[in-house]
Amino acid sequence: MALKVELSGEVISSIKRRGKYLIFHSRLGSLISHLGMSGSFRILSNSTAPKKHDHVDFILENGKTLRYNDPRRFGCILWEKGDAYQHPLLSGLGPEPLSAEFNEDVLFKKSRNRKTSVKTFIMDSKTVVGVGNIYANEALFSAGIHPKRLANRVSKKRYVTLTHSIKQILLRAVSMGGTTLRDFTNEDGKPGYFSQSLQVYGRAHKPCIHCATTLKEIRINQRSTVYCSKCQN
DNA sequence: ATGCGGACCTGTTAGC
DNA sequence: TGCTAACAGGTCCGCA
Structure with missing residues (x-):
């Protein structure tokens, strides 16, 4: 039972973002x-x-069309x-x-009663939005925290570092146009270049950039998780 | 309430 | 080269 909405003549007053959701506002x-x-939106x-x-x-x-394309159909409107x-x-x-x-106090407080892994914890949209699998891997490496460590077993001091790492990695990734692994492109059809800066994600079995130890790959919640067993604990 | 596994769907890649 | 299986950047839902 599809909902029918008459949008003829409606004005898009603003487009906002919340987490990874886009919100197109109109009067109705x-x-x-x-x-x-x-998924992608393109102007054609x-x-x-x-x-x-x-x-x-x-x-x-x-004279333009805003077109939504999504091969895998995990997206929605x-x-x-x-x-x-x-x-x-x-x-x-x-x-x-x-x-x-989003700061170390909030993150630390939320973590206290959480028995799940710290990686799962920071990927939980109720904890903080925007931290997907790639950036979770990178942030934990940057902060020197083992991804399987329980969220409630991470010290306040380390949450200070982790908070900083998450912010810095997201800022850097955004400034480089995001992370292109396969076919993601920005609005100009260009790839994001952050994939070239990835330190652990996609580098399983390669040497750690800090200590040359071979990076390990495990699965956490069916997601690829790469880390250095020497630098992260 | 929390944690975990399964589900959604298609395209690409790895492996035999 | 060709077929098949596994895997992919996300996140919701239902069950234990």
Whole structure:
């Protein structure tokens, strides 16, 4: 039972981001979208023929079309006529990683009753948003913390370091246009260059850049986890 | 409440 | 070279 929304003539008043969700605001309500692992929005001329995995077009009055493409279909587009931030997918999200609300005190406090691994903990969107598998791996290496260490067994001092690492890695990755592993590109169709700066992710069985120990790879929650057994504990 | 495994879907790559 | 299996950047859900 699809929800039908009449958007003809509606004005997109703003486009915001919360975590990895995009929110298109208009007078009637908000469109909430997530790109999943493979989704993209592109601006095209109205006459551009659809290609494989194009799913949604927003025909704009300036002769352009905003087109949503998602091969793997892990992404979504939802309509919320009320307050988008009260939507169940958004209401429980933790702080933005680059905001002042994300700091060592908050992270440490949240960790105290958590018996899961610190990697799972920082990838949990209720803890903090924006830390995906790649950046979790990189941040833990940078902070010298073993990914399987329990969240409640990480000291305050180390959460200070970890908080700093998360912020710094995300800032650097964003400034370099993100991390292209396969086919991700930015709005100009160019790849992100942070993959060239990755220190552990994708480097399993290669030498640690600090101590030359062979990097180990394990699975945590079915996600690839690479770390240095000497530098991280 | 928390933690874990499974699910969603398709394309690419690794391995036989 | 060709087929098959495993794996991939995310995150929600349901069950224990």
